[in-house]
Amino acid sequence: MSDNKCPMHNTGADWHGAQMDFSNDMSYGDYLGLNQILHAQHPLSPNHNEMLFIIQHQTSELWMKLMLHEMRAVRTHLRSDDLPPAFKMLARVARIMDQLVHAWDVLATMTPPEYTAIRPYLGASSGFQSYQYREIEFILGNKNAALLNVHATTPEFPLLEEALRTPSIYDEAVRLLARNGLPISAERLNADPTLPTVADASVQQAWLQVYGDPTRYWALYELAEKLVDMETAFRFWRFRHVTTVERIIGFKTGTGGTAGVSYLRKMLDVVLFPELFALRTEL
Numbered sequence: 195m196s197d198n199k200c201p202m203h204n205t206g207a208d209w210h211g212a213q214m215d216f217s218n219d220m221s222y223g224d225y226l227g228l229n230q231i232l233h234a235q236h237p238l239s240p241n242h243n244e245m246l247f248i249i250q251h252q253t254s255e256l257w258m259k260l261m262l263h264e265m266r267a268v269r270t271h272l273r274s275d276d277l278p279p280a281f282k283m284l285a286r287v288a289r290i291m292d293q294l295v296h297a298w299d300v301l302a303t304m305t306p307p308e309y310t311a312i313r314p315y316l317g318a319s320s321g322f323q324s325y326q327y328r329e330i331e332f333i334l335g336n337k338n339a340a341l342l343n344v345h346a347t348t349p350e351f352p353l354l355e356e357a358l359r360t361p362s363i364y365d366e367a368v369r370l371l372a373r374n375g376l377p378i379s380a381e382r383l384n385a386d387p388t389l390p391t392v393a394d395a396s397v398q399q400a401w402l403q404v405y406g407d408p409t410r411y412w413a414l415y416e417l418a419e420k421l422v423d424m425e426t427a428f429r430f431w432r433f434r435h436v437t438t439v440e441r442i443i444g445f446k447t448g449t450g451g452t453a454g455v456s457y458l459r460k461m462l463d464v465v466l467f468p469e470l471f472a473l474r475t476e477l
């Protein structure tokens with residue numbers, strides 16, 4: 195019997211042929227950087243539930259990182275008229291958003307007294323300061339220069355400023371409509387990219403043409419529905435946020451300084467791709 199096979203004592207020397215010694219090879223943990231990720235939870239309170247709160251946010255930020263990676267690539271592919279990869283990425287983004295929507299079920303297991311025990315330790319920190327979230331809003335076209343101020347003293351400021359100035363995914367979709375021969379107003383094509391998307395009659399007309407003749411405009415039709423999927427998933431996330439927040443803190447003022455639930459409720463009125471929703475009344 196070879197030295198590393200001992201049926202009497204499973205010393206870890208061999209298990210179904212699995213390699214055990216990684217002193218000279220890259221392991222699972224090495225590849226994934228688990229030493230950093232799994233040592234990044236530092237509860238400040240003595241409360242048991244703070245670990246849930248921290249991991250809920252950290253996992254959300256990781257998914258947001260992937261979403262941004264996909265969304266930036268979508269925008270690049272739209273710019274170069276390369277739609278099939280963009281469709282695949284948009285589908286992935288919508289599924290990640292669904293994942294984040296369902297993640298609220300885990301957080302909702304935290305009761306108001308459990309959260310009240312943690313909340314004083316959070317100080318003035320708030321999801322409002324999430325720079326990845328803000329970039330997601332910006333890349334979707336919900337631009338707001340005033341919100342850059344919260345990041346003014348952080349290393350992420352230049353990145354966010356660039357995200358504010360870069361045309362959104364929807365701006366690129368509108369340009370694509372124009373390149374496909376659909377008449378888009380000069381006003382819309384030259385719109386200031388640092389301002390939020392404003393509904394435009396020529397864009398609505400163009401999408402109406404697409405929906406009126408899907409076989410002729412199949413790729414644009416598919417793009418439109420993918421965008422609607424994405425916005426729908428994002429709306430669900432916003433809704434679950436505000437309802438979970440109300441369930442946990444009621445109408446308390448937010449640690450970030452806003453009115454709390456009433457602020458989050460206002461955000462439910464944001465429409466990212468206005469013409470794609472408005473046109474449905476016409477179909």
Ligand code: HEM
Nearest residue numbers: 254320321322324327439442443448449450451452454461
């Ligand atoms: C107990 C759980 C939570 C509570 C009580 C809560 C509460 C709030 C409140 C009150 C605000 C408004 C800003 C403020 O004044 O603080 C806010 C904003 C925000 N929260 Fe949460 N939140 C919770 C969980 C989460 C989670 C899990 C995420 C996921 C990353 C998140 C992400 C955000 C973001 C991105 C904003 C900014 C939204 C915007 O500006 O439209 N929150 N939250």
Ligand SMILES: N[C@@H](CC(=O)c1ccccc1NC=O)C(=O)O
Nearest residue numbers: 316319320321322447448449450
């Ligand atoms: N704004 C929340 C605090 C909060 O939720 C929070 C605090 C620190 C890190 C992430 C947070 N989550 C989302 O806003 C509150 O008012 O209780």
